[in-house]
Amino acid sequence: MKIKNIYLILLLLATQFAFSQDGIPIYSDYLSDNLYLLHPSMAGAATNNQVRLTARQQWFDQNEAPNLQTLSFNARLGRQSGVGAIIYNDQNGYHSQTGGYLTYAHHIMFSRSEADLNQLSFGLSAGFTQSKLDETNFDLEDFDPVIAGIIQSTSYFNVDAGFSYNFLDFSGHFTVKNIIFRNRDLYTEEFEPNNQRRYLLGGAYAIGSYGSTWSFEPSFLFQWQERSGEKAIDVNFKAFREMDFGELWGALSYRTSLDGAEFIDGQEISDQRLQYITPVVGVNYKNFLFAYTYSYQIGNVRFDSGGFHQITIGYDFLGGRPEPYDCNCPAIN
Numbered sequence: 001m002k003i004k005n006i007y008l009i010l011l012l013l014a015t016q017f018a019f020s021q022d023g024i025p026i027y028s029d030y031l032s033d034n035l036y037l038l039h040p041s042m043a044g045a046a047t048n049n050q051v052r053l054t055a056r057q058q059w060f061d062q063n064e065a066p067n068l069q070t071l072s073f074n075a076r077l078g079r080q081s082g083v084g085a086i087i088y089n090d091q092n093g094y095h096s097q098t099g100g101y102l103t104y105a106h107h108i109m110f111s112r113s114e115a116d117l118n119q120l121s122f123g124l125s126a127g128f129t130q131s132k133l134d135e136t137n138f139d140l141e142d143f144d145p146v147i148a149g150i151i152q153s154t155s156y157f158n159v160d161a162g163f164s165y166n167f168l169d170f171s172g173h174f175t176v177k178n179i180i181f182r183n184r185d186l187y188t189e190e191f192e193p194n195n196q197r198r199y200l201l202g203g204a205y206a207i208g209s210y211g212s213t214w215s216f217e218p219s220f221l222f223q224w225q226e227r228s229g230e231k232a233i234d235v236n237f238k239a240f241r242e243m244d245f246g247e248l249w250g251a252l253s254y255r256t257s258l259d260g261a262e263f264i265d266g267q268e269i270s271d272q273r274l275q276y277i278t279p280v281v282g283v284n285y286k287n288f289l290f291a292y293t294y295s296y297q298i299g300n301v302r303f304d305s306g307g308f309h310q311i312t313i314g315y316d317f318l319g320g321r322p323e324p325y326d327c328n329c330p331a332i333n
Contacts, residue, residue, distance in 0.1 A: 028278045032291040032312040039173045040123030041164040043105040044082015048316035049075035056310040066092045099129035115326040125160040156182045169206040195227040206328040231258040251280040289314030
């Protein structure tokens with residue numbers, strides 16, 4: 001295999017959390033009013049039903065750079081049920097995966113009135129993924145028994161489950177992704193273990209009175225991968241301003257891995273962690289949502305100075321509740 005192919009494969013492996021994973025990669029698109037992408041319990045939890053379309057591209061000047069597209073829909077059914085669906089396409093050089101999820105959520109209200117928010121939600125998603133490895137452009141002059149020179153593919157099924165609790169201005173979420181252990185055929189156990197289970201814990205608190213011009217929302221998301229023990233945390237801050245036509249908002253997110261890797265820097269041994277700074281800007285115009293996300297990797301060791309660009313387009317339509325809750329709760333209202 002040529003040196004450029006080896007470099008590309010190493011680069012693509014490094015763009016993931018560390019190991020390849022089933023399903024939709026966990027970026028910062030949930031900050032664009034898109035919590036259902038992470039948490040199945042949020043299907044039908046909001047006041048309005050939602051459609052979200054995202055497109056993410058990394059390194060525009062590189063061929064076959066990582067890119068991701070998702071289309072999601074979630075809606076309320078009756079007083080206590082929610083449903084959702086997601087389809088996605090994730091390409092990462094010679095590797096790609098496409099798939100979809102179907103979700104059912106159950107919502108239990110503890111409020112004394114319809115205006116107050118006190119809701120516990122449970123959600124379950126069943127997903128199907130087809131993963132491909134395109135080896136047709138690999139150099140076969142030097143024999144390597146691992147390289148077959150064909151398009152290899154495999155498919156597998158998995159399940160995500162979790163719960164959310166929304167109480168007035170507070171929201172909390174816990175989700176387990178890829179619950180079922182699945183064997184794979186594309187890579188060795190080192191790079192694609194059968195245990196892809198990942199735990200997500202998130203929370204947010206809105207600051208500002210209901211109906212005020214300005215409001216703010218600090219939040220966090222903690223991730224832990226069971227097999228490798230890798231951990232990372234997002235620390236986020238969002239600001240909202242009410243306008244005559246809708247709402248302007250912006251967010252700033254900082255992601256860091258809690259597991260460092262040592263490397264030699266001259267005569268010293270330094271520590272490098274995965275770190276991203278992600279600003280997000282968006283506007284809600286009537287029932288439409290438009291958002292732009294830019295992620296920039298920081299630290300001493302990185303493959304490129306470019307960033308990650310993402311656009312989100314959304315539409316909210318009636319069918320959930322006739323009126324919003326009497327709270328400053330952007331995840332719901």
